[in-house]
Amino acid sequence: MSNFEFNHDIDMAWCPGCGNFPLRNILIKALTELQLDPTQVVFSSGIGQAAKMPQYVDASYFNGLHGRGLAVASAISAVNPKLTVIAEGGDGDMYGEGGNHLIHNIRRNPHLVHIVHNNMVYGLTKGQASPTSPIGLVTPLQLDGVYNQPINPMALALAMGATFVARGFSGDQEKTKELIKAAILHNGYAIIDIFHPCVTYNKVNTFAWYKSHTFWLDEAHPKTNKEAAMKLALDEERLACGILYQVEGKAYPQRHPFYQGNLTPFYQRKRDPKDIAKLFNKPKAHS
Amino acid sequence: MSNFEFNHDIDMAWCPGCGNFPLRNILIKALTELQLDPTQVVFSSGIGQAAKMPQYVDASYFNGLHGRGLAVASAISAVNPKLTVIAEGGDGDMYGEGGNHLIHNIRRNPHLVHIVHNNMVYGLTKGQASPTSPIGLVTPLQLDGVYNQPINPMALALAMGATFVARGFSGDQEKTKELIKAAILHNGYAIIDIFHPCVTYNKVNTFAWYKSHTFWLDEAHPKTNKEAAMKLALDEERLACGILYQVEGKAYPQRHPFYQGNLTPFYQRKRDPKDIAKLFNKPKAHS
Amino acid sequence: MRESISIVLSGEAGQGLQTVEEFLVETLTQETYVFSSKEVMSRVRGGNNSVEIRVSNQPIQALRYTIDVLFLFNDHALERLLPRLTPQTIIYGEAPFLKSVPSQYKTKEVAFLDLGKQAGNRLYENTAMFGYIAGMIGASVENAKAIITKRFNKRGEDIVTGNLKAFDLGYDLGRQDPDRPKELKPTHFSPKKALTGNDVLSMGAVAGGVNYVAAYPMSPGTTLMTLLEEKSRDFEILVEQAEDEIAALNMVLGAWYAGARALTTTSGGGFALMTEAVSLSGITETPAVIHVAQRPGPATGLPTRTEQADLNLVLYAGHGEFPRMIFAPGRLEDGVEVMSRAFYMADKYQIPVFVLSDQYWLESMSQVDALDFNPKYLESFVVETKRDYQRYAFDKSGISPRGVPGFGLGYVKVDSDEHDEAGGITESFTMRVSMQDKRLHKFDLMKKDIMEPLISGSTKHENLVLSWGSTYGVIEEALDTHPEWDLTHLHFIQVYPLPESLKDIISKAKTIQVIENNATGQFANLIQMTYGVKVNQRILKYNGEPYHIDELITKMEATHE
Amino acid sequence: MRESISIVLSGEAGQGLQTVEEFLVETLTQETYVFSSKEVMSRVRGGNNSVEIRVSNQPIQALRYTIDVLFLFNDHALERLLPRLTPQTIIYGEAPFLKSVPSQYKTKEVAFLDLGKQAGNRLYENTAMFGYIAGMIGASVENAKAIITKRFNKRGEDIVTGNLKAFDLGYDLGRQDPDRPKELKPTHFSPKKALTGNDVLSMGAVAGGVNYVAAYPMSPGTTLMTLLEEKSRDFEILVEQAEDEIAALNMVLGAWYAGARALTTTSGGGFALMTEAVSLSGITETPAVIHVAQRPGPATGLPTRTEQADLNLVLYAGHGEFPRMIFAPGRLEDGVEVMSRAFYMADKYQIPVFVLSDQYWLESMSQVDALDFNPKYLESFVVETKRDYQRYAFDKSGISPRGVPGFGLGYVKVDSDEHDEAGGITESFTMRVSMQDKRLHKFDLMKKDIMEPLISGSTKHENLVLSWGSTYGVIEEALDTHPEWDLTHLHFIQVYPLPESLKDIISKAKTIQVIENNATGQFANLIQMTYGVKVNQRILKYNGEPYHIDELITKMEATHE
Ligand SMILES: Cc1ncc(C[n+]2csc(CCOP(=O)(O)OP(=O)(O)O)c2C)c(N)n1
Ligand SMILES: Cc1ncc(C[n+]2csc(CCOP(=O)(O)OP(=O)(O)O)c2C)c(N)n1
Numbered sequence A, B: 001m002s003n004f005e006f007n008h009d010i011d012m013a014w015c016p017g018c019g020n021f022p023l024r025n026i027l028i029k030a031l032t033e034l035q036l037d038p039t040q041v042v043f044s045s046g047i048g049q050a051a052k053m054p055q056y057v058d059a060s061y062f063n064g065l066h067g068r069g070l071a072v073a074s075a076i077s078a079v080n081p082k083l084t085v086i087a088e089g090g091d092g093d094m095y096g097e098g099g100n101h102l103i104h105n106i107r108r109n110p111h112l113v114h115i116v117h118n119n120m121v122y123g124l125t126k127g128q129a130s131p132t133s134p135i136g137l138v139t140p141l142q143l144d145g146v147y148n149q150p151i152n153p154m155a156l157a158l159a160m161g162a163t164f165v166a167r168g169f170s171g172d173q174e175k176t177k178e179l180i181k182a183a184i185l186h187n188g189y190a191i192i193d194i195f196h197p198c199v200t201y202n203k204v205n206t207f208a209w210y211k212s213h214t215f216w217l218d219e220a221h222p223k224t225n226k227e228a229a230m231k232l233a234l235d236e237e238r239l240a241c242g243i244l245y246q247v248e249g250k251a252y253p254q255r256h257p258f259y260q261g262n263l264t265p266f267y268q269r270k271r272d273p274k275d276i277a278k279l280f281n282k283p284k285a286h287s
Numbered sequence C, D: 001m002r003e004s005i006s007i008v009l010s011g012e013a014g015q016g017l018q019t020v021e022e023f024l025v026e027t028l029t030q031e032t033y034v035f036s037s038k039e040v041m042s043r044v045r046g047g048n049n050s051v052e053i054r055v056s057n058q059p060i061q062a063l064r065y066t067i068d069v070l071f072l073f074n075d076h077a078l079e080r081l082l083p084r085l086t087p088q089t090i091i092y093g094e095a096p097f098l099k100s101v102p103s104q105y106k107t108k109e110v111a112f113l114d115l116g117k118q119a120g121n122r123l124y125e126n127t128a129m130f131g132y133i134a135g136m137i138g139a140s141v142e143n144a145k146a147i148i149t150k151r152f153n154k155r156g157e158d159i160v161t162g163n164l165k166a167f168d169l170g171y172d173l174g175r176q177d178p179d180r181p182k183e184l185k186p187t188h189f190s191p192k193k194a195l196t197g198n199d200v201l202s203m204g205a206v207a208g209g210v211n212y213v214a215a216y217p218m219s220p221g222t223t224l225m226t227l228l229e230e231k232s233r234d235f236e237i238l239v240e241q242a243e244d245e246i247a248a249l250n251m252v253l254g255a256w257y258a259g260a261r262a263l264t265t266t267s268g269g270g271f272a273l274m275t276e277a278v279s280l281s282g283i284t285e286t287p288a289v290i291h292v293a294q295r296p297g298p299a300t301g302l303p304t305r306t307e308q309a310d311l312n313l314v315l316y317a318g319h320g321e322f323p324r325m326i327f328a329p330g331r332l333e334d335g336v337e338v339m340s341r342a343f344y345m346a347d348k349y350q351i352p353v354f355v356l357s358d359q360y361w362l363e364s365m366s367q368v369d370a371l372d373f374n375p376k377y378l379e380s381f382v383v384e385t386k387r388d389y390q391r392y393a394f395d396k397s398g399i400s401p402r403g404v405p406g407f408g409l410g411y412v413k414v415d416s417d418e419h420d421e422a423g424g425i426t427e428s429f430t431m432r433v434s435m436q437d438k439r440l441h442k443f444d445l446m447k448k449d450i451m452e453p454l455i456s457g458s459t460k461h462e463n464l465v466l467s468w469g470s471t472y473g474v475i476e477e478a479l480d481t482h483p484e485w486d487l488t489h490l491h492f493i494q495v496y497p498l499p500e501s502l503k504d505i506i507s508k509a510k511t512i513q514v515i516e517n518n519a520t521g522q523f524a525n526l527i528q529m530t531y532g533v534k535v536n537q538r539i540l541k542y543n544g545e546p547y548h549i550d551e552l553i554t555k556m557e558a559t560h561e
């Protein structure tokens, strides 16, 4: 058994057949294969079925508010840049309620992995439309079908300047696991949107639907080419899986003037009371 | 004097030389040239120097909270689709605090015009970085210069599927005025990002800077071609002004099942008390 | 004498507990007093949920902790209910489900699955169970069969016949059950309708003129939105799923501004995000109707359970000072009254009005004979504007007449900054005071529109029990069964502002006891603050459950020793 | 006897009022008692702003409404100040600026611009004015010149010389002014340092160990962030401008969780957006320090003015029930104490701690001799985790030891859902009660760490005046000058929780008066709620200004008739 495997006797709160189960396997495998020390891995999640993931992996976590997992994750990685930080949640959590943190953290380029379980529906609250629900999907709140244009998270991330943009599918476990590993190894913000079926509430985007609408990028895809990536991202008929785009970039610890190359975790940084007395005597800066 | 011209004796709260003055002229001219009835025009704004615009135009307005102008505007146009609705504010207001409404209203495609005064700085709160501030801009909160990747609102809007995406510049009044007119005539959500100098707080992106970094698209630009538009949007060296992209699309009133072609304003729709008694006797739908 | 039986069904999410509950309650509501409520886990499938159906010979709106009859739907359905068993409890179920029952309890094997199969399909097992229970308690076969038929009609004759057969098989067995409880038939009874709190709130909203709903899903606030979506075609209601709660309330304000009657619905956490916009409603004098469905916090807390711990939040949400009104339904019919009244009051006083319910009240089924819809609540206060219209004019009525853009010749200028009469930003100190006074003066005007509390029990008014919202039924039953306590019960449906008329009763009382479903006594604090008195005793419960009648009586008895 | 002169400067934003204010206050603080405060419009340039500098022979921390000496910076600088003039007021300015002065007032033309030019540059006019005022009131030339030199040193010798010359020209004229006020020199005086509230809060934050700041700009909360950015290099503070206030507090919680001492700063409207995260701090027991800088609401209200109307918001922010602590500095030195204490208490009790200031307190300059930095407040409560670490263990101390991820062998599992000791989601009713009890039990533990109010005035404790936060100075001055009122003043720096020790004084008092800078008396309500007493009188002000001493005395006198 891997370090991350949860050995407590727990009844996972997902429905039988849910795509979250294979995603959990993938995740644990990815972490294990990278031989990460579980005490140095932290999850930050919001609320939703996807956001329950950290409950079932043995590592530290901050299971906070719906939509806010990325904001919390960004601060955690700022305060201890040596941790492996994973922000994880559902499409509603991360693209709906949390949309503003998404766009502004791409700008910030924190050193973390952002995993979004995209089942194109709100699972935990019983089947309403999510920002990725396809037009026409009938839900309890959209009795005549969804009418809003779904969000295109890949195109959005590219437009915002993300340096690692990838898509996976819980039905393709081996490949998706490799995406997670690549994302963890990437310097800076890495987003992986992972398709997975919600067997209870989404009868349109089923396992079979994902199988027939997705394809995996091969070695030939020039993943440092933004135009090519954008073209793939904007194609909503044939959904590309794999790393659409990856380039080197300066991540937050290299950008923010605070660090100056010193990545010491904050809990190890101590303030000397002697320095404080200087405060009073320091001449005031004038406005 | 035009109908929209404000004839009260008022001391406008902008700094002498501010780009907001020409923008006000442009706006009033655009409204006047379209011969709109001012009682059928409504502004919705947030808080900031830009967001003070409705104070100085004679028409109805809802001057609400910082960041929320677009959400309010969207509801106003839903409830009275016959109004000309303009959501107006600054780059901080609309792309910072209001970022989530931006992405989700593009998805909704409400019938309104979204004007963003982009001075690349927070004016009213005295010069902090805004989401569009360039890397390196020194501000009271970024003493070593801005380090976050600025947002690219044009690329973002395109990635999200907006059907009208344009950029203007307060220094090019005639052309920018035409953009506003085109946006008002567009069916659905139309965003115009308008560059303008903040003479007090932004000493980098000055009038001269904008002049030398922008160019206007001519007739040759294929404005229905998304790829071409995206290419222009992603070019951050030579900033294209004009309509980058415009296509026909179904706006909210054509999309939402509520309307069924009936655009009667809500204040004219009355509920008959007689219908209400039926409620009690109607058999319950079972879950 | 009041008597009751408490029947509990226990199983997994998705096993059909709710179907059996609905069958039973709909049948029984035509012939006797019945109340039901469920408790569910925060998951979509699996886990353990239960439903209690309480049948009585007298009106009833409360649960009992101890169980008379328990039906198990699987082999792990008992564990969480063990503390609620007594030596008298009888536990029913398939043989394997009974294995885990400790030996001191009475069990009774019934092969519901077999009964279903006998009737043609194993899927009919729940209908067989329904039949069994109906037989046990002597429910009308005719009513039950009518309901089964109505329910399955659309699915074809075979399914109807099969289910009826399963019902009969179950009924016969139940009828012959030697341990079946004594039958409780009221002497006089007229058939009633059983509805949930959500049902009546949705009706109240329609009766209050709702035509725009913007909300973001959050349990237990979502169901109201779902029910309004279901009514949206019949009643021209635009239902919009917002991107977040901030958008939801801002959209509701935009909608009212533009001429709609708009509602949002959420729970405490979602409402927390709306508080800035509540303040916006306050200064712009834009009406708003906000349904806050309480569940236990802090933060995510217990998402599917119940509590009354968001009163403070709703009372004080929003920065700065401005008037508001808060209702908390107690009886089922209160739901219609307060929800439709909320729209009227919001429009009349141009304020945010809150309906503060809770998971327990929303999802319980209780009975009404009929519902009153007051047509007055549809009355609109919107005026057509003249050319010189000023949104914030100092009007002699005390309230600035409210126009909407596009209706009339004027401009409707609304401002979140302090403003002058025309709605323009001002920094005048005197204008500030005049505008603030105008807004706060509505507290005076509202006095004539305050709903007085329901008063029952002793007319001596010496020892008071105060309560609010969903605890009404259980407290009434406790007092009803204990007249010797000599308590006067004041139950508040309007919880803010509180009526001045009560100053006397409250300040003269010998003792004041407040009963609430929270940990700190928020309403007790409000009473102290409003009336400058001391509350002598707080009875509190905050484990995520509503009060049970037997438990409440024990707690109250302890205070009467 | 206490005497004072009130000097007011009035002009446009950008005309340099603040420079003259700083010169004057920095000079005077070395030789006498001085207090200054500004009132500005919500705009970047233009409009009309003013600064009051009050000089006294006794300690002083309050404004006066009536003006002794007024300096106009332009021709439209008088209008808003007209009500503050008296027949004794003398109005100074360039000839054209005095034209608008009604004839009944005394004016005196001074050509500051010419003086500036004479000294070499029209830009020196403000320095000439500084000289004039210094001359009038007899400030030390030596001190003044040292300050000028220090200020302009970096800009080169010419500029220093020119400014010194302008100062001299002004000083000589001022000295010869026959109408100059009587000189007020205290008999004993040691030089002091003049600082703003913002200054001391930023020092307090450093002394409390702040090393992470996430905030979104909002007046008047932004300056604290700016001052910490200025200190960020010297003290290793990571300052992050968040995308919105929701992010800000969530980031602060993430930062504490990961081992930082984190702060956010905002105003009421921004704080409203943080309320959901306050609740998250509550249930996860993650510390947070939140500075809420009050300004008048509702909503945008009067963005650059002052009020104390967000006490309720801060008291009740967040859904559900959990402990918190609230401080509101009164004296300048309180700012250091409460801000550094806030970090300590947040860490010790694992709760959100609030510093509730207001625009007036933050932006006024007052004096201190020295500041105490208590090294205890840097003490960290973080533990190194063992392999079997459980974040929410029931510890005999009553507080679960807090680890941070990456420090030790354990996992730190933190949950916004109700959880078990390990931090896993639970739906157990008994665990819920135990966890809620553990959190609420901190109220008891905190009792030994409550700051008692400042008590002054009559020792009879019969007639009480209660107040909190920024009103300290003005109330003290009123009582000091009116011992005949025989009032006992209780001033609260910690406004929540309130000390039980006061139950006696408060319940035995004959009369209780509460003075607040808001429209409804929020602290008075808190007193009624906490102590179950009635407040007899509320003195309130809510036009956007702080109290002025003369006005407060009039209001209080009216209550003593
Ligand atoms: C502020 C707030 N709003 C709403 C909710 C209710 N809520 C919980 S999960 C959820 C959506 C879940 O959808 P998604 O993120 O796609 O996760 P899934 O369950 O589909 O995995 C919502 C709306 C909440 N907990 N908090
Ligand atoms: C909730 C909230 N947060 C913060 C503020 C303070 N605030 C007012 S305007 C503004 C930014 C203004 O920048 P921008 O939108 O770019 O407008 P500009 O002044 O540059 O035109 C901020 C942060 C506020 N009013 N409300």
Ligand code: SF4
Residues within 6 Å of the ligand: A013, A014, A015, A017, A018, A019, A020, A049, A119, A123, A124, A197, A198, A199, A200, A201, C044, C045
């Ligand atoms: S509701 Fe859907 S996403 Fe959630 S656990 Fe069930 S199948 Fe999975």
Ligand code: SF4
Residues within 6 Å of the ligand: B013, B014, B015, B017, B018, B019, B020, B049, B119, B123, B124, B197, B198, B199, B200, B201, D044, D045
């Ligand atoms: S601060 Fe900048 S944007 Fe604002 S009015 Fe002044 S110049 Fe214009």
Ligand SMILES: [Mg+2]
Residues within 6 Å of the ligand: A090, A091, A092, A117, A118, A119, A120, A121, A122, A123, A130
């Ligand atoms: Mg989902």
Ligand SMILES: [Mg+2]
Residues within 6 Å of the ligand: B090, B091, B092, B117, B118, B119, B120, B121, B122, B123, B130
């Ligand atoms: Mg700006």
